[in-house]
Amino acid sequence: MNSSDIEPAVAIPKSPGPANFDLTLLANFVHQIVNPLNGIAGTLDNLVENVIEESRRPQRLNAARAQVEQCITLLRNLAFLAQRGAEVKSEKRIVVLPQAIIESAMFYQEEGAINSVRIQLEDRATQNRVTGHPELIRQVLMNIFDNCIKYGKFGSLVEVRQWIQKSTESALITIRGDSKNPLSPNDMLHIFELGFRGANARKTVASGTGLGLYICKQIVESQSGSISVQSDGPSGILFTIRLPNGQSPGGFENG
């Protein structure tokens, strides 16, 4: 298709209409969802046309599955925003932390491989638990992993730790990554605000919704927990999630 085949863009109504922020969010959201969908469609087209050699097909299918999961995560973020957290009223269940972390990280293997950023859980064996909403906890982890992979320094490691703090009976999860372009101290103050994207993020990937970390904070606080961020070394960024009612397998502190 040449430029002459393109339909003219529809003019955005000035007034009355949605607030500018809503329109910007919507435009960014469309961008964020069309890109992975385009990737999935391209991969499927290649498979149908036998473009991909047989040995690479499982890897390409895994990548397409991760792109589907990315779309679902984006839609869930939007749904959470639209429902203003109504989902948290659903029934709580036992969440095994290492399992939730591993399940959340697996969808970022392909993107991580391209950026040469790897997620590593330090203690996979200790089956610490919290009572909460598995889907929401995974959503929090996936949003943070998405940030760490997307904006991570080439060849870096995203280190994840999980333990139970005996004194508070809280489950703690820390996620530490290194940014390709470090976050400024001023931007760090705004990182959990709705629609906010740091200058460092815009230098790495031009478009984004600024939804993910805002949703993380909303979800964690809806579970009576807390989330914080701090710098850790010249390019390091450290997220700390604290969730109440943590249970260690032996009933003792392991962190």
Next chain:
Amino acid sequence: MAKTTVPDTVVLVDDEMHHLTWMVDYFYSQRIEVIPIDNANDAVAELEREVYRAAIIDLNIPLLPPLVEVAERLGSVYVRYPGLFVAKRARNLGYRDRQVIIYSVHRDADVLEEVRRLGCTYILKGRPKEIKQELASVLAFDPTQ
């Protein structure tokens, strides 16, 4: 119009390259090498080095100083969509019209107007068949003949 100096290689400019692995697979199946680039500054530097078979350029990519000021002088649409800036530079470097393909999620009237002026191709993301057909046409033309 400049001579294509590296006919077996294309430049692919996108800041979310993992979503374009399928296109890289397609090019490999056509025995074409791919240079992946994730920002406007590096793309301009690469296009200045050689004339490749084609440049496929996303509109929304990071643009960093000192090129921000250069783009500002061209107009706000070039700052809003730095891929357009790369496309214009490619045309000025002698890339032929169909050697420059803008491949984007965005449908924007201002972009369309500039694309018509530059005389390059503008294809929306979402239906890979469309760009595959265009790429097949571009690859069918031997720039060394």
